[in-house]
Amino acid sequence: MSDQTGQIPESAGEDPRAYERPSVTVDLALLSVREGALCVLLLRRDRAPFLGAWSLPGGFVRIEESLDEAAMRILRDKAQMSNVFMEQLFTFGAVDRDPRARVITVAYYALVEAGRFDEALKASVELSLFEILVPWADETGGAVAICSAEGETEPLAFDHAEILGMAVKRLRGKLDYTPVGFELLPERFTLRQLQEVHEAILDRRMNKPAFRRRMLDKGGLQATGERESGVTYRPAELYRFLEPNAGPGQNQEG
Amino acid sequence: MSDQTGQIPESAGEDPRAYERPSVTVDLALLSVREGALCVLLLRRDRAPFLGAWSLPGGFVRIEESLDEAAMRILRDKAQMSNVFMEQLFTFGAVDRDPRARVITVAYYALVEAGRFDEALKASVELSLFEILVPWADETGGAVAICSAEGETEPLAFDHAEILGMAVKRLRGKLDYTPVGFELLPERFTLRQLQEVHEAILDRRMNKPAFRRRMLDKGGLQATGERESGVTYRPAELYRFLEPNAGPGQNQEG
DNA sequence: CCAAAAGTGTTTTAGTTACACCCATGG
DNA sequence: CCATGGGTGTAACTAAAACACTTTTGG
Secondary structure, eight states, X not given: OOOOOOOOOSSTTOOGGGSOOOEEEEXXXXXXXXTTEEEEEEEEOOSSSSTTOEEOOEEEOOTTSOHHHHHHHHHHHHHOOOSOEEEEEEEEOOTTSSSSSOEEEEEEXXXXXXXXXXXXXXXXXXXXXXXXXXXXXXXXXXXXXXXXXXXXXXXXSTTHHHHHHHHHHHHHHHHTTSGGGGGGSOSEEOHHHHHHHXXXXXTOOOOHHHHHHHHHHHSOEEEEEEXXXXXXXXXXXXXXXXXXXXOSOOOOXX | OOOOOOOOOSSTTOXXXXXXXXXXXXXXXXXXXXXXXXXXXXXXXXXXXXXXXXXXXXXXXXXXXXXXXXXXXXXXXXXXXXXXXXXXXXXEOOTTSSSSSOEEEEEEEEEXXXXXXXXXXXXXXXXXXXXXXXXXXXXXXXXXXXXXXXXXXXXXXXXXXXXXHHHHHHHHHHHTTSGGGGGGSOSEEOHHXXXXXXXXXXXXXXXXXXXHHHHHHHSOEEEEEXXXXXXXXXXXXXXXXXXXXXXXXXXXXX
């Protein structure tokens, strides 16, 4: 019942001034596939609560920016990135998810190629890379654990393990009927690389010829005529992804 | 830069007191299938903006309730319903989606059997029923139109046409790999009724024997031994849905 | 020539559809 | 006994998987 700035209610018969407003944040799960493993960029909290725990980059939504704009700003400020695939995931609004105050967070996930992932790591001393461990073989959409390069599992702040779990679930669900997989590869890539991305995300080995044909039959892949270099065996052809019609994903919010 | 009640920031280095907070609402798309058509319950706005236009039931999220709780409260207050399938859909946060103030809305959709739909209509003079028209044959997830019983198309308030469009898209996407279809039928139903629900949602006629076997092979359907009554032809067997393991859907937010 | 991975052809399988048909009920 | 929709069997089709195989490169 605080005296906030007066604004007019949206819906039938309610006065927003009568209610205290929650804070609204955006949290961002920045994912990539590196060396056959699904990874996430996290930063270490430098204050209570969850001091020292790892957390997703996030920040408050400003009054003059949309949710998508807030997510892009956070991506830019925290990871020096722009022009990456990003999509709204889910909104987490449990009353006690932040022990200090009522904070509703709109979670986003972003997908980037491993190279840009490494650039972000070098550019920021705050960011660290973690492998995502999905313990129970399949699909509950629940929380996941993270694992550092040294093989230690580490705690996550707030409900961020749950957010990450939902990001993995969404990514798995979209992988075979949308072109999200290509967002995790450079502009030119071999079919083997594409298969490694799929195998890392779904955590399942696949048959090479079957995967190959399934991808080529689906359309959207264009052979460049170029070949990979620096390998000691027969170099594979490089492909490019051409969206069939209109761009991939990027959900709207008006 | 208003002086709101002081609360402590969630994420690294930001002070929420420095920013004006948006209002947060929940809007609810209450869907059913009636006479072979996908329908929605709407209420007519009795004030500006969009005075006289149709809108989804909604309301502000209170500081002491979760988003799911807010959605259930709105369902109870506006439609006198409880215990229905409900799931978070998407959060709409365009800066100008409400011309009066910054309002972020977390959209939910709910699925109910046609009988309970009609009860809600009778219990409330404010509510009206509309058929949902998805004009462009397939899947952009964009806005839809609504059509009254008299066949008139009517305007929707705010971005509610877009919210409804996303609800239809989600429902279509979930129909064949989750048990959402059963939420739109009474406890006992014939396979024909189940097929009609699927046909209404996907807007596509299907082959009877193929549909029948697909459903029975998927498991979860139990023949009751009872038959429908009041028909002039051979009465069909009534089936019941038994969730394979754990309840259907109902996404968590902590 | 050898190792290693690229890339292709053929068979098998599983899931779905299409179509023809019989069955049960009310009038 | 006829009309109507319920319910079943069989064949055809399609997408995917498994497997065996040939090809191309670096060393």
